[in-house]
Every structure is written in C-alpha cells, then in structure tokens.
Amino acid sequence: MTLQEKASLLINDEFKAKIRMAALKAAKDLINDTNIDMLVRKYAQRVRNNIFGDWINHLTFLVVEHQQTTAAVDDALLQNIVNSVFTQAAEQYYYNI
Numbered sequence: 001m002t003l004q005e006k007a008s009l010l011i012n013d014e015f016k017a018k019i020r021m022a023a024l025k026a027a028k029d030l031i032n033d034t035n036i037d038m039l040v041r042k043y044a045q046r047v048r049n050n051i052f053g054d055w056i057n058h059l060t061f062l063v064v065e066h067q068q069t070t071a072a073v074d075d076a077l078l079q080n081i082v083n084s085v086f087t088q089a090a091e092q093y094y095y096n097i
Helices: 001-011 012-030 040-051 057-064 075-093
Strands: none
Touching: 001 057, 012 040, 012 057, 012 075, 040 057, 040 075, 057 075
16 A cells, blocks of 8 residues: 555544454453453453544554555454454553553
C-alpha cells in the first residue's frame, strides 16, 4: 500500500469500527486464556472496559502497518491481523506509561 492509502485507512471510521470489533473479540479470548501474560490480560481488560478509548488509534496504526493489510481486507484476515498485533500493542502501551 502507498502512504496515502495507509493514511486514508488510519482515519477511516468504518475501518476503525472493524478493528474495534476484532479487538473486542481478541480481548475476550485473551481474558479467558489462563496462560497469558499479565500485562496482555490487563490491556485486554482495558480494551473491553473502554470500547471507545484511545487505544484504537495505536492498534489501527499497527494493523495498517501489517504487511497483509489492504483496503479490501476481509473480516477473517483482519481478525488474524488484530490477534497478531494485540500483544505488541499491549507491550508498547505499558512500556510507554
């Protein structure tokens, strides 16, 4: 994708809504996982408890930067991408606090 296409996705409300739903599913799955790192679980609870929080902007950036992301990404692939960057988002969030 070009930088302009990436920039368009970053501000696209429909794309963010898809990422939000995928993140909520990922958070639900991770909260129920007993073998997950405590920081990841804490971030998952933050996502679940603050649906419209600022976390969406950083997660959207990580998704857009993923090599498999396109403007026409289907829901199943988008879920896999969100799952793959969720731990990275959690680590970066708590590293920056």
